[in-house]
Structure formats: C-alpha cells, structure tokens
Amino acid sequence: MKLEFSVAGTSFRSRDDLASVAKVVRSGPHRLVPAMLQREPTNKFDPNAIRVYCNDAWLGYVPRVQAATLAPCMDRGDRVDAVVTRVLVDPDDDYDPIKFDLRVVATDARAVR
Numbered sequence: 001m002k003l004e005f006s007v008a009g010t011s012f013r014s015r016d017d018l019a020s021v022a023k024v025v026r027s028g029p030h031r032l033v034p035a036m037l038q039r040e041p042t043n044k045f046d047p048n049a050i051r052v053y054c055n056d057a058w059l060g061y062v063p064r065v066q067a068a069t070l071a072p073c074m075d076r077g078d079r080v081d082a083v084v085t086r087v088l089v090d091p092d093d094d095y096d097p098i099k100f101d102l103r104v105v106a107t108d109a110r111a112v113r
Contacts, residue, residue: 009060017057
C-alpha cells in the first residue's frame, strides 16, 4: 500500500523544529528524508492517531483518513517506510505554517512470511 499526503497539525508544532527539518529536506541530495511514524492509540481525539517525526522533531500527524487505513497495518506489525518528499512553505517565513508532504509505503507482514 502506498499513501501520499500532507502532514496534519504542523501549525501546533515548534516552528524552530519544523524549520530545521525543512532545511534538511531542501538541502539533501535527493530531497527525500526518512520519517518515523509512531502510533498513538490513546489519543483522545482519534484512536487511529499516528505521529510523524523527522530528525527527532515531531512534525505533526498522519491525517485522520489516511491514519484509519494505516493504523491497522502498523498494529499488525506491517513494515512501514515513510519519507518527507516536499516542504510546502518557505521555512524563513515567520507567519505561514511550514507544511510537509509525506510518502508512506506499508508492506503486509503476512505476505512476507
């Protein structure tokens, strides 16, 4: 399964952390920077919540619709690879939130046994 989307909730994260990650993405040779996804099943707003991290910075969440698809895969132990593919706002602009596009590929653990 392959999903592509913009990370949700970036306006609630540390602007310094987001700007730091944005600069890494923009300066990389291929501009694809690995991201880590972490389930947050105790989230009071969404039991399918999945946090997105990059370079140890919490960027935000997988959007609700995509999280509903991806969370069961993560819960059953499927391999999930994620990369930041694009920065959507200039990290030097202090007023607009910095946004990131993400590509996630999940491989069904049952298919590789």
